[in-house]
Amino acid sequence: MKDKIIIKESVRGIIEYILKTGSIDDRYMGSTRALEGTIAHQKLQSSNEKAYSNYQKEVKLQQAFEIENVTLIVDGRADGIIIEDSDIYIEEIKSTMKSLVLIDEDYNELHWAQAKFYAYIYAIQNNIELINIRLSYFNIETEEVKSFNKSFSKNDLENFVLSIISEYKKWVILKSNLLTERNESIRKLQFPFESYRKGQKELAVACFNTIKEKAVLFAQAPTGIGKTISTIFPAVKSLGEDRGERIVYLTAKTITRTVAEEAVNRLKNNKLSCRSITVTAKEKICFKDKSSCNPEQCEYAVNYYDKVNDVILSMLKDEDSFTREKIEEYARKEKLCPFELSLDLSLWCDLIICDYNYAFDPRARLKRFFEEDVNKNILLVDEGHNLVDRARNMFSAEIYKERILKSSKLIKGKAPNLYKSLNSINRYLIDIRKEVQESESTSIYKNEEYKDLYKLLRMFLSECDEYLIKATNTEGYDEIRELYFEIRAFISISELYSKEYVTLVEINKNDVKVKLFCVNPSKNLSKIVKGSYSTTIFSATLTPINYYIDLLGGDEKSYRMKLPSPFKKENLKIYGHPLNMRFKQRENNIDNVCNLIYKFKGEEEGNYMVFLPSYLYLNQVYSRYIELFGEENTICQGEVLIETEREEFLNNFKEDTKIIAFCVIGGVFSEGIDLPGRRLIGSVIVGVGFPKISNEGDIIRDYYDEKGFDYAYIYPGINKVMQAAGRVIRTETDKGRILLIDDRYYTLKYRSLLPKEWELTK
Structure with missing residues (x-):
């Protein structure tokens, strides 16, 4: 007899698939709903814990249903179970922006359906003939609650649930057929190359074992190892052994998504049967x-x-x-x-390729994968070095006084209460501006929140609800709606505020910016990193690796590996020149820099990239260089480039050209581009990649105390240097040269951060 296939689905997923109807309408739903919904649940659950002597929250419920040769396991979490004397209530909590006056007990059939499914599972597992359902609506702005109670017999609930399962049957059979086909193909699947490159097998084995142990791995794997296929292949093999339910491949850039697609297609050409999807940003x-x-x-x-x-x-x-x-x-x-x-479609896919924000950003996170069943994900995080800054941005939020003032002028005479609310916010921000001015500075930061500001912002949101319903298509509507979602995002992030945050205030003339700045994103990231079935974070540059483990949600239990370059050491020559390139000395050294660049590129003909520490310095050096040596065969990176302009820039690099391109370090051409062979034979890196001194940088420095300067400036800088250097050698046959211009490369600190195989030649 054929073995039963086991398929797991969530209660919510099945209910929505079968019962959801109508049109998409997000007019009153922002990108913050996932986060707000979670917060609403927590607040009401906390209140219930105090109100009832016998209350359980987030109760896991699971039931198996037999469908032909398939066992369908349906699970989910009841928001709450209340036991009062002989009465049992299964509570379903829903957050809303709507006035509770507009919500009656028939407001949404799906909400009752989900609760009825939970009630059925609880009733049959506890042999209860009559059970109650409480559907509670929590208004996010007012924090008011409206509840409806209904009683159901076990028999009624059984009829309802079995009718849903019957409707879902064809999908279960389809999924089981796809799963059988997938797993059979995985069992036969071979590595898609005749042999492993140096370091490639070690990475693949480490990734496979990490998944097997449901652990977290941080891997530094230099260019040329083949990181993408070395992580996707073992992850696919793991799926075939019933480890995890899907692979989520996260990237920061379009080009790395393309590389991931190519790796998956290579496996499919090797007889892998699976469904894969690339999620493209909504605006694109x-x-x-x-x-x-x-x-x-x-x-x-x-x-x-x-x-x-x-x-x-x-x-x-x-x-x-x-x-x-x-x-x-x-x-x-x-x-x-x-x-x-x-x-x-992604719900039916074995492998999902998407941007970081769909996993980590609380305002864009895919709730279906990263809240309800995050523990089913095998997470592969590509170019992990980019996640530090991205994470800080994801978990931070800001508002500007000028936006408030502009909106109040737009609304004047149209919505008196909304106008009054905006004016109150504006006045409060004026008081904050005075606080900064009294400090005789243009900025301050503190570990405290402006909680009175939050109250005013919540009042605005409440007033704005009515306006957005009534004022559609009127002048200024879009601006107010945009502000509405910005403020909702700000309030949502405020709910995450903790010792990992500071409140930063900056003034620029009359404008005031209040920013909730997430200094340390590790705690927020770890919920996904550690909550997943397994997570592998990898990059060519994770130096020093403890810095990334500390910031990206790892801990002392996380596995770590650092692989050497697979290329011959003699193929890359490293030169250095000990010029003082600290900020105060840069301008004095422009001529010296130009002469060093000219001399270096003259020693061997071919295409070169020069990486400068800022756009200002880039333009100063480029202008002086063409004054001294002429403009022929030179190109310079513009500050803002569209996709076609980037392509045009890179098209200049041909096997037989002698281009010298002036770029900014940390920009679009210092990572993620591929110019193999003689399309690029050398790079000149001016400075140590130091990020611009900023309020945020100084806050990070202060937060991390003894490690602060390294965490804020040195480590992010050396990462940019390593990425820029990585453009030169892309294949086993490439040969290239790099010139590092800065005396700090000769200090013990920087020597310890550069690859051991780099021998700096003066």
Whole structure:
């Protein structure tokens, strides 16, 4: 007899798949809803713990259903279970922005359906004939609660649940067939190359064992090892051994997403059967000039939920690689929102390629993967060095006085209460500005919150709700709506405020910026990093590795590995010149820098990149260089480049040209670009990549105390240097040369941070 296939689904997932209907409408839903919903649950649960002597929160419930040769395991968490005397209540909590006056007990069928499913599981497992459901709505702004109670017999609940399972049957059979086919192909799957490169097998084995142990791995794997296939291949093999349910490959840049797609396609060409998807940002994939996700302004939102399941069924039968182009093709043909289609399709995929923010950013996180069943994810985080700054941005928020003042002028005479609310916020920000001015500075920071400001911002949100409903298509509406979501984001981030945060205030003339700055993102990241089935964070530059473990959610239990370069040491020559390139001496050394660049590129003909520490210094050096040596064969990076301009810039680098390109370190050309062979034979790196001295940098320095200067400036700087240097040698046959101009490279500190195989020649 054929072994039973086990498929796991969430209660919420099944209910929404079967019962959700109608159109997409996000007019009153911002990108902060996931975070706000979690906070709403926690507040009401905390209140219930005090109110009831017998109260349990987040109760895990699970039930198996037999469907042909499949065991469907349905699980979820009941928000709360209240036991009062002989009465048992299964509580479902929903957060809302709507006035509770507008919500009655028939407000949303799906909410009752989810609670009924939980109640059924609890009733049959505890042999209860009659059970109560409490549906509680929590208003995020007012923190008011409105609850509805209903009683159900076990028999009624059973009829309801079995009708849902019956509807879901065809999807279960489809999933089981796809799973069987996938696992059979994985068992036969071989590494897609004849042999492993140096270091490649070690990385693949480490990744596989990390997944096996449900652990976290930080891996520094230099260019040339083949990091992408060395992490995806063992992750796919792990899926076939029933470890995790999906692979989520996270990247920071479009080019690394492309490399991941190519690696997956290589495995598919090697007979792997699986479904993969690339999630493209909403603003990039949207068919409309302006993203307005509601049926009145977008034809792709109309009746979306009535159509999408049939389209997904068709796509799953006909396709296995859901690229941006493929998703757009189906979405146009079927008149569906391409972004929402990609999210719904992703539920059926074994491998998801997407940006960091879909996993980590509380305002953009995919709730279906990173809150409800995060422990089913095998997480692969590419170019992990980029996650430090990205994470700080994700968990920070700011508001500006000028935006408040501008909005109050737009609203004057149209909505008196809203105008009054904005004026109150503006006055409070004026008081904050005075506080900064009295310190005789342009900025201050503190470990305290402006809680009275939060109250005023919440009042604005409450008043704005009514305005957004009534004032559609009026002058200034879009600006107010944008401010509304900015303030909601600010309030949402305020709920995460802890000792890892500071409040930073900066003034610029009359404007005031209040920023909730996440100095240490580790605590917030660790919920995903450690909560996943397994996480591997990798990059060519994770030096020093303890710095990244400290900041990216790791701990002393995290595995770590540092692999040497697979390329011959003699293929890369490292030269240095001990010039003082500290900020105060830079301008005095412009001529010296120009002469060193000219001499270095003259020693061997070919294409070179010069990396300068800032755009200002880049322009100063470039202007002087062409004064001294002429403009022929020189190009200079502009400060703002669109995609086509980047491509044009890189197209200058050919095998037989002698281009010298002036770029900024840490910019678009210092990482993620590939110019193999003689397309790039050398780089000149001026300075030590030091980030610009800033308030945020100084706050990081103060926060980390003895390690502060290293964490704020030295380590981020050396990472930029290593990335820029990594452009030169891309393949085993490449040969190249690097010139480091700065006397700090000769200090013990910097020598310890550079690769051991680098021998600095003067």
